[in-house]
Amino acid sequence: MLPRLTLVAALLVPCLAAAQSFAPAGWADELKLNEAVDQHPDPGIVEIDLVAKLADVQVDGKTVRAWTYNGSLPGPLVRTRVGDRLIVHFTNQLDQPTTVHWHGVRVPIDMDGVPDISQPEVRKGESFTYDFVVHDAGLYWYHPHVMSAAQVGFGLYGALLVEDPADGVSVDDQLTLVLSDIGFDARGVLEPADSGGSAGMVFGREGEFVLANGRRRPTLRARSGAPQRWRIVNAAKSRFFYLDLDGQPFTVIGTDGGFQETATRTDILLVTPGERIDVIVTPRGTAGTPLPLRAMLYNRGYGSVEYRAVEEVALIEFSSEPEVKAAPIATTRAMAAPSVVGATPVDVVLALPAMKNNKSEFQVNGVPFWKAKPYAAKLGEKQLWIVKNDSDWDHPFHLHGFFFHVIDERGQPVRPLALKDTVNVPMKSTIRLLIDFDERPGEWMFHCHILDHADGGLMGTVQVGDAPAKGHTHKPPY
Ligand SMILES: [Cu+2]
Known part of the structure; x- marks a missing residue:
């Protein structure tokens, strides 16, 4: 149990x-x-x-x-x-x-x-x-x-x-949105996973075709002013989704581990690889004038905005029915303010040293995954992970098996409180995560969810409890 x-x-x-x-x-x-x-x-x-x-x-x-x-x-x-x-x-x-x-x-x-x-x-x-x-x-x-x-x-x-049938969000029009991308050539043959070699790994390869539930630029129909609940996951291996609904606001009610402390409104929504967002959207418009859901450019490091274009993810078409006047939707979740008192500090430094022999590798605390020893945590131990990104690329940091609270980013408290398992660590910045390692022993992974970066060395494990870590046989990919 x-x-x-x-x-x-x-x-x-x-x-x-x-x-x-x-x-x-x-x-x-x-x-x-x-x-x-x-x-x-x-x-x-x-x-x-x-x-x-x-x-x-x-x-x-x-x-x-x-x-x-x-x-x-x-x-x-x-x-x-x-x-x-x-x-x-x-x-x-x-x-x-x-x-x-x-x-x-x-x-x-x-x-x-x-x-x-x-x-x-x-x-x-x-x-x-x-x-x-x-x-x-x-x-x-x-x-x-x-x-x-x-x-x-x-x-x-x-x-x-x-x-959760009792979650209280009374929006009937609900959608699960799996965002991703895929690359293939004119014959429909998938782009090789190692294209661009070591540099491709560092950039994080993105497929040319942006997909929403496996489709390119699908159309969604809506009645103006009526709320819809979208539950979004970014399943792309590298691409960040920076979503814009022509400036119309998103109400964020939850993220990775369910509802957040309070709902927040934003005009643009960042969903990094591995993350999930639970949002209420209330698209407004008129029949005959579709509203685009766009993926805007987001600078996650060199190569992610240069020579790149804004993408249309989906189009919303409006019915001709009169606009709905719906009350705004808000949710709250009581969460005890996380306390760092008594938490064991753990330094996690993410880096990309200069190339050696024409090859790049990402490192965590000075070693790539294939040379890493597991970190250690006791059953029930509270740890404060200080994740410092020394590299020039953002890294969406994912821990397996446990939620964490993001305490602060660049020293600024992160609110509202939320249970996360994946959080973006922007280039040249530090975030602090509070993790409660509960009673589930084992060797658990943490890694960048730009999966090219993970394969390129940016992974590690934490051994929770006393059982000896089994170790691993992961090899460098190049
Ligand atoms: Cu990364």
Whole structure:
């Protein structure tokens, strides 16, 4: 049994009216995700099959042989309710070994999907059953942890939604948005995962085609003024999504680990790789004048804005019905202010030393992953990680298995409070994270979620509890 989160007293105060659907019929048909089929009769158990295999998918009018879960891009949406047991019968039909990592979910270590550390690789033709309880409402996602940049970049990712039917958000028009990108040539052949060599690794390779639920520039229909709830995951291997709705505001109600302390409004929304955002949007406009959802340029380091263009992610078309006058939506979550008193400080320095032998490698505290020793934490220990990014590229920092609070960035307190498992550490800056290592022993990964950076050395592990760390056999990719 998983200990309850000690950082928060979860108490939700809904301030909402009854739910009502306003969206025109078929409003989200172009953004429909395949859904995993629950084969278990018990309402508290979701049991599904998941198969990794090559499949032909249509992207931008072209047939692309992608790497998929169950033949679709993205993989199927796995729908659960908080407290459910999820059983996943996974089979690998790829020519390469793989695993499934459940990003953000507080699983036991043997369900974490990291080869050599939490389970053996699942080789071609083999199967593995994942079986765990989803304790925390929120949007999560799943992807491989073997050659992650390649396998995720080729299409292996999907969303895991953990719904709380009593969350009090009375917006009927809800959408799960899996944002990603993919690269392929004129024949529909996937761009090689090692294109550009060591420099490509440092830049973080982005696919040319931006996708929303596997589609390029899909259309969404809306009635002006009616609220929609979008639960967004950035499943791209490197691309940051900096979302703009022609200046119309987003109301952010939650992030990685469910609701944040209070709702916030923003005109532009940054979602870095691995992160999730739960937002209310109230698009306003008139029939015949579509409203674009754009990915703006975001400077995450050299090569990320030069010679690059703003992308249209989706288009919102309005019905001709009169504008809805809906009350603004706000949520709150009571969270005890995190205290750093008694927390063990841990320095984590991210760096990119000058090239050696024409090769670059990222380092954490002076070593790339293949030379790293695990950090250590006692069961139940509170640690304050001081993550200093000495490099000229941003790094979305992800810790497996545990949520953390971001205490401050460049010395400025970060509010509202939120449970995070992935947070961007901007270039040349420091953030401090407070982590409560609960009673789940094991060797847990942390890494940059620009997956090229992770494969290029920016990974490490923390051994929680006394069991000896198993070590790993990760090799430099070049
Ligand atoms: Cu990085």
